[in-house]
Amino acid sequence: MPIDQTNAFEAMQARLRVASQLYGLDDALFKVFMAPSRSMIVSLPVLMDNGHWEVFTGYRVQHNVARGPAKGGIRYDLNVTLDEVKALAAWMTWKCAVVDVPFGGGKGGIVCDPTRLSLGEKERLTRRYIAEIMDIIGPDRDVPAPDMGTDAQTMAWVLDTYSMHVRRTENAVVTGKPLGLGGSLGRAEATGRGILITAREAMQRLGKPLAGATVAVQGFGNVGSQAARLLHEAGARVVAISDIQGAVKNDRGLDIHALLKHVAEARTVAGFRGAEPLDPKTLLTHPVDILVPAASENQITEANAAQVRAKVIVEGANGPTTPEADPILLEHGVLVVPDILANVGGVTVSYFEWVQNRQGFYWREREVNERLVDYMTHAFQATFATTDKYKTNPRIGAYILALDRVAQAMRYRGFYA
Numbered sequence: 129m130p131i132d133q134t135n136a137f138e139a140m141q142a143r144l145r146v147a148s149q150l151y152g153l154d155d156a157l158f159k160v161f162m163a164p165s166r167s168m169i170v171s172l173p174v175l176m177d178n179g180h181w182e183v184f185t186g187y188r189v190q191h192n193v194a195r196g197p198a199k200g201g202i203r204y205d206l207n208v209t210l211d212e213v214k215a216l217a218a219w220m221t222w223k224c225a226v227v228d229v230p231f232g233g234g235k236g237g238i239v240c241d242p243t244r245l246s247l248g249e250k251e252r253l254t255r256r257y258i259a260e261i262m263d264i265i266g267p268d269r270d271v272p273a274p275d276m277g278t279d280a281q282t283m284a285w286v287l288d289t290y291s292m293h294v295r296r297t298e299n300a301v302v303t304g305k306p307l308g309l310g311g312s313l314g315r316a317e318a319t320g321r322g323i324l325i326t327a328r329e330a331m332q333r334l335g336k337p338l339a340g341a342t343v344a345v346q347g348f349g350n351v352g353s354q355a356a357r358l359l360h361e362a363g364a365r366v367v368a369i370s371d372i373q374g375a376v377k378n379d380r381g382l383d384i385h386a387l388l389k390h391v392a393e394a395r396t397v398a399g400f401r402g403a404e405p406l407d408p409k410t411l412l413t414h415p416v417d418i419l420v421p422a423a424s425e426n427q428i429t430e431a432n433a434a435q436v437r438a439k440v441i442v443e444g445a446n447g448p449t450t451p452e453a454d455p456i457l458l459e460h461g462v463l464v465v466p467d468i469l470a471n472v473g474g475v476t477v478s479y480f481e482w483v484q485n486r487q488g489f490y491w492r493e494r495e496v497n498e499r500l501v502d503y504m505t506h507a508f509q510a511t512f513a514t515t516d517k518y519k520t521n522p523r524i525g526a527y528i529l530a531l532d533r534v535a536q537a538m539r540y541r542g543f544y545a
């Protein structure tokens with residue numbers, strides 16, 4: 129039966145089906161992995177600044193907890209749906225297994241436009257959400273973190289609300305917190321740093337240096353901006369960047385530090401003086417060595433995949449490529465570093481943050497970054513070794529690596545299929 133290419137959960141299932149067949153996964157485990165183990169839907173009444181009440185819908189999904197507590201971000205966006213959160217939760221299961229941290233997969237979301245909420249409204253919404261999902265989260269159950277539309281301040285409200293309910297300060301309940309509340313050095317830039325690490329590895333596979341390589345980045349939020357900055361600092365030439373409102377280009381290379389200052393005031397890359405305007409629709413097909421989609425799902429599709437001119441795609445976003453686009457990119461010789469490998473930097477440093485909280489002993493930034501390089505280069509090598517072993521592409525290679533590790537944990541725990 130044909131799948132809905134833009135349904136993120138069906139897109140995840142399509143890749144899982146291919147990987148399971150190639151790996152020879154038994155039917156029982158396949159059925160377990162095809163559905164989340166728990167989905168919670170909550171209604172969130174919030175008093176708005178204008179005196180009216182709004183009722184928002186929120187979700188928390190736990191896909192699989194065989195390897196440890198569920199782990200995954202909270203997304204605030206108008207396009208959040210249950211199926212999207214189910215996909216994001218499953219991808220977290222696979223990511224944590226690919227990078228071999230002892231977590232399962234979870235994800236949360238609230239249907240809202242965070243740019244139209246005041247700080248007070250966002251705080252009340254977050255507190256109500258955490259109160260509602262309180263029974264299924266916790267340091268040993270499910271540990272949230274930031275995703276699109278949420279940040280360190282949101283995580284501070286998560287910590288405070290949970291702590292008020294359990295009557296003690298419990299900072300290991302959430303990661304991506306402010307440093308002064310038990311956050312980890314290096315977490316804010318970790319997803320971007322992971323993109324730098326995997327981009328370097330991918331270029332090395334092609335026998336090319338990262339220094340001097342041209343880069344285009346879609347999205348200039350937490351992930352895109354940090355990836356652009358770190359790639360720029362590593363000597364790559366970031367020539368094009370977009371956000372929702374516009375795109376800019378400079379063939380000689382954008383001054384990312386100046387662009388960050390511009391965005392801090394203008395809230396968009398558009399209008400940046402050190403660049404020319406670019407049609408945002410052409411960002412993904414801009415002629416570059418490395419393309420970093422770091423915005424949202426379903427950006428590289430059957431409609432534009434053949435026009436992609438990058439040699440390497442490093443997927444900062446979750447699910448930026450539809451299943452139909454996969455074979456087109458492969459046919460055009462594009463090396464895709466899949467999301468469940470490329471963007472694991474965030475959850476890896478979240479794991480380090482959780483470990484530090486539980487130890488009560490905090491690491492220097494250098495230690496965090498060195499450990500991140502170690503975890504991610506291992507994950508990259510393991511993914512490509514699996515890809516070669518099964519004679520497949522890196523996305524399916526990453527799925528096989530992950531499902532093998534999760535299946536092994538399930539079998540140890542007594543799931544004898």
Ligand SMILES: NC(=O)C1=CN([C@@H]2O[C@H](COP(=O)(O)OP(=O)(O)OC[C@H]3O[C@@H](n4cnc5c(N)ncnc54)[C@H](OP(=O)(O)O)[C@@H]3O)[C@@H](O)[C@H]2O)C=CC1
Nearest residue numbers: 275276277347348349350351371372373423445446471474
């Ligand atoms: N935060 C994290 O640690 C992790 C995030 N991810 C994934 O990375 C992606 C980005 O997350 P994050 O950076 O945290 O989110 P943010 O909300 O911080 O930023 C999202 C960025 O994407 C831009 N954007 C959204 N849609 C489009 C579009 N169609 N075209 C161009 N730009 C667009 C936004 O533009 P504007 O500023 O104009 O709104 C914004 O710049 C998501 O898929 C997320 O799930 C993956 C791993 C970890």
Ligand SMILES: O=C(O)CCC(=O)C(=O)O
Nearest residue numbers: 200201273275474475478
């Ligand atoms: O840091 C984390 O725990 C998870 C971040 C996240 O939501 C993701 O990797 O998609």
